[in-house]
Amino acid sequence: MSTATNTPSISTSTTLQACGVRKSFVSGRLQSVVLHDLWLDVRASELTLISGPSGCGKSTLLAILSGLQPADAGGVRALGHELGGMGMRELENFRLQHTGFVFQGFNLFPALTALEQVELPLSYMGLPKGVARKRAIESLDEVGLGPRMRLLPAELSGGEKQRVAIARALAKEPELLFADEPTSSLDSANGQIVIDILHRIARNHGTTVLCVSHDPRLVGHADRVLAMEDGRILSDHVPPASLSTTLEAKEPSA
Numbered sequence: 279m280s281t282a283t284n285t286p287s288i289s290t291s292t293t294l295q296a297c298g299v300r301k302s303f304v305s306g307r308l309q310s311v312v313l314h315d316l317w318l319d320v321r322a323s324e325l326t327l328i329s330g331p332s333g334c335g336k337s338t339l340l341a342i343l344s345g346l347q348p349a350d351a352g353g354v355r356a357l358g359h360e361l362g363g364m365g366m367r368e369l370e371n372f373r374l375q376h377t378g379f380v381f382q383g384f385n386l387f388p389a390l391t392a393l394e395q396v397e398l399p400l401s402y403m404g405l406p407k408g409v410a411r412k413r414a415i416e417s418l419d420e421v422g423l424g425p426r427m428r429l430l431p432a433e434l435s436g437g438e439k440q441r442v443a444i445a446r447a448l449a450k451e452p453e454l455l456f457a458d459e460p461t462s463s464l465d466s467a468n469g470q471i472v473i474d475i476l477h478r479i480a481r482n483h484g485t486t487v488l489c490v491s492h493d494p495r496l497v498g499h500a501d502r503v504l505a506m507e508d509g510r511i512l513s514d515h516v517p518p519a520s521l522s523t524t525l526e527a528k529e530p531s532a
């Protein structure tokens with residue numbers, strides 16, 4: 279069984295590990311510890327949700343696990359690589375090739391169509407134009423936006439913008455997908471669509487999906503929930519809704 283305590287046992291499908299991660303921030307003469315000696319492992323083909331109240335350190339943990347921020351102590355192992363051992367260039371390349379990000383504020387370019395938004399990172403990755411276009415269209419189709427791919431962000435709803443952002447991440451075919459409060463600016467129905475898409479990506483593509491959110495409505499949609507408080511992971515559980523889905527999937531059909 280995986281654990282989020284100080285005595286980790288690592289399963290074979292683990293793709294992302296935090297090993298004794300510590301982080302503090304200094305503000306004036308005050309130093310506050312945001313993450314306390316945190317251990318966890320995250321598995322492939324699962325949507326892992328880190329939940330907890332505002333300010334408990336969720337986004338800081340996500341930033342460290344994705345290599346956007348360094349830890350003060352401890353390490354992160356992602357896809358077999360120690361992130362702390364990489365130089366800036368190497369880390370940038372690792373993120374480009376292996377990770378996708380989805381943020382609360384969508385981060386779309388106002389002047390680009392949905393299709394162009396999704397194609398852009400693929401050109402940075404060096405994919406030939408035809409391959410990039412094919413992948414971009416497939417990803418937009420997968421999130422249900424094929425018919426709207428020629429539209430600009432201003433012509434899309436909030437939920438559709440977030441789906442473009444997910445398609446942009448998905449088209450890179452990343453092993454690791456990070457989502458920071460992806461449903462916070464969406465209403466309940468659109469939030470549900472977004473979390474269901476993230477769940478499906480984990481299942482169908484074998485992607486490790488790590489999502490942080492303080493939205494309690496997401497808990498039942500995750501495969502695994504890590505509850506965080508004051509820079510510590512207090513519990514690690516499979517939510518009941520996810521358990522029943524797993525049991526249904528194992529039930530032989532009549």
Ligand SMILES: Nc1ncnc2c1ncn2[C@@H]1O[C@H](COP(=O)(O)OP(=O)(O)OP(=O)(O)O)[C@@H](O)[C@H]1O
Nearest residue numbers: 303304305312331332333334335336337338339492
């Ligand atoms: N760059 C920074 N400099 C100083 N303090 C910071 C910095 N980044 C985060 N913090 C502090 O660290 C603590 C944890 O912040 P973090 O954003 O990780 O929490 P969170 O759980 O994601 O919150 P929310 O749900 O509101 O986004 C907060 O007290 C925050 O003010």
